[in-house]
Amino acid sequence: MVLADGYHFELGFLFDHLGEIGAGLLRTLEISVIGMAGALVVGVALGALAALNVPVVRQLIAVYVEVFRNTPLLVQIFFLFFALPEIGFQLDGFTVGWLSLLLWGGAYNVENFRAGFEAVEGGYVEACRALGFARVAAFREVVFPLGTRIALPSVINILISVFKNSSFMVAISFPELTETAVNIVAVTFRVFEMFLALGVVYLGLVWLLSLGAQVVERRLAIPGGH
Amino acid sequence: MPPWVGPVASYVASGLRTTALLALVSVVASVVVGVVLGTLLTLPSRVVRAVVRVYVEVWRGLPIIVILFFIFFVLPIIGIRVDTFTAAAVGLTLWGSANMAEVVRGAVQSVPRGQGEAAAALGFSWPGRMRHVILPQATRRVLPPLIGLVVNLTQQTSLAAVIGLLDVLEASQRSIERLTLSGGSTHAVPILGAVLGVFFVVCLPLTMLSRWFERRLR
């Protein structure tokens, strides 16, 4: 097939670079999985602390959350990789990959979980206190289980975003999937086919993630709705 | 003030103007298109919902970088060529409107069903129900996530640097480039730190506004 300006469309070259693309995909999955897991843990832990209103800790968490939610992820990545070494911290591409995703996703998840915990109706907590539960115990037995499940949809949304944002690592030339595609284009000049294939792969993976998310949401949904 | 600061500051400031304009265009377009699409997603018609759903899933599922590369490098091969700013604006709007549609749909569907049912019982038609009962309540609920999306979109404009748009991030990168190659130190910390600071100062008030709306809702 010949397109404008005599460009010939052919997918054959993809098979020559299958190993490279596979390696890039693997690296995408590596930093995404670590980033997603980390963002989940950080979000739950700090979100709980924030909802419990522990004095100094709450302010510190707020600073972390506001800094990472109000600045672009791309600039955060540049800063971690190119600027930090100037003040003594040198991180390699892989570390910046999962760390930037963890910090970014974690900040959004703290907000999501905190909102989830605060959305648990006051009546439940009052009932607990009336029954003699201590504040932390009330949180552990009632607010936490309910709050995490209320927060689940928005949290899953952020985790899927973490996966998509792994593509930002082109900024530091970390060879994940998008960067690998860019490198292949730089050598083969097959820009149409490569980016088409790239789009298809991402859509496929996001679709799979969404399916998994739906399954998780359905199983963990609060019976009777919220 | 060290001598390198002057030229860098003015160059980055000009990049900031481009960022501001790109953010404005993308936000407005995303909101307009997103509200229309989001409302369409609540229509009873299955066909309409399916078509819009495809749009939403595609443009939300793709990383923005891939969308930008595609519009910038691939579309010209089939004859559609736009300049860098337009490519960035279109790409961001596709992503932003898809997300906005989801937000609007969520807001409309979060209005308790009882409201719609009561309105139907009172004799309102579907357009009437939407206009007088559902949408006014949905508007209040849509504001917190909408503002959140506006903040997000403003930050995502920095991605236009990957297709070479001279926004604030690209301007700072080129300044760091020039300083590095002329044999001095990179000054990456103050320059990138300043870029982070600018975004922070712009986005923080919006985030606070969103949270204020959220609290008013409860």
Next chain:
Amino acid sequence: MRSRFAILVSAATLLVVAAGCSSGNSSGSGGAAGGETASAAAGPVDVGVPVPDEVKSRGKLAMGVKCDYPPFGYVDEAQKNSGWEIDIAHELARYAFGDPNALALTCVTGSNRVSFLTSSRIDLIEATMNYTVERAQTIDFTTPYFDSGVKLLVQKNAGITSFDQLAGKSVITITGATASLWLTQCMKDVKQVLFTETSQALTALSQNRGVAFAQDDTLLLDLAAKNQSLQVVGDAKADSPWGMGVRKGDASMLSWVNAALAHMQAADFFWTRFQKTVTDSTVQQQFAKYVPRPGNTLTYPTSSTMSC
């Protein structure tokens, strides 16, 4: 509630209209066409071949140039494109339009220069591009106008003096550059740490993210001259002339640029500008044989340049 909605919608419409009116001219994806103020000639210079229609309709010569490759293509403190290749670009514009500033310069890198050309965002690549057989399958090369080989930039105390010592180590390269292509083909056990911009690679070298930075000797010599702790080592690999690039089959552009380059060679333009760009006389002598002059014409090799 309804009136509030109406106000919101009309405000949004106004904003869109206003933004649309002012966003028309802000496509800034390149350095300003500037540099030295060449004296505007009376009119275009006839090089024996007509100026291609696509160039005439643009009103400017749209070229992709390097912005991170001193002293051939870089950005100076006034944010203007400067360098030996930029001087050539201004001269080409003068030939085409009589105005050396009838240029639309776009900063390109080794990884995207061909994509910019195939997407017609530029009509000509003048970006320190070595001729390789593989590149010649996608674009058409003009007659050569310079030459470079791949060498290594290392820290002075690192103990690296040749390519053989790179086996199994991390080497910094630029995506899509000849150095990267050669290493991929000839030294597969080397772990390439890729970057898109020279400054990123240079910073990475100072941070020991690799034992060496492999790139064109022409660039490395300039970087070493500005950094006392770095030196250039190794014998030149993948030595190959530079050519400008046009889209495959774009015959009118190819013949015009070739005619213009021949005109410049006859006027000894390349050497005059080279002496002003590279002021060190030893470096001048080192590269003198690669500058096209009357009586010194460069040719492309007939065999592959990527020999190991």
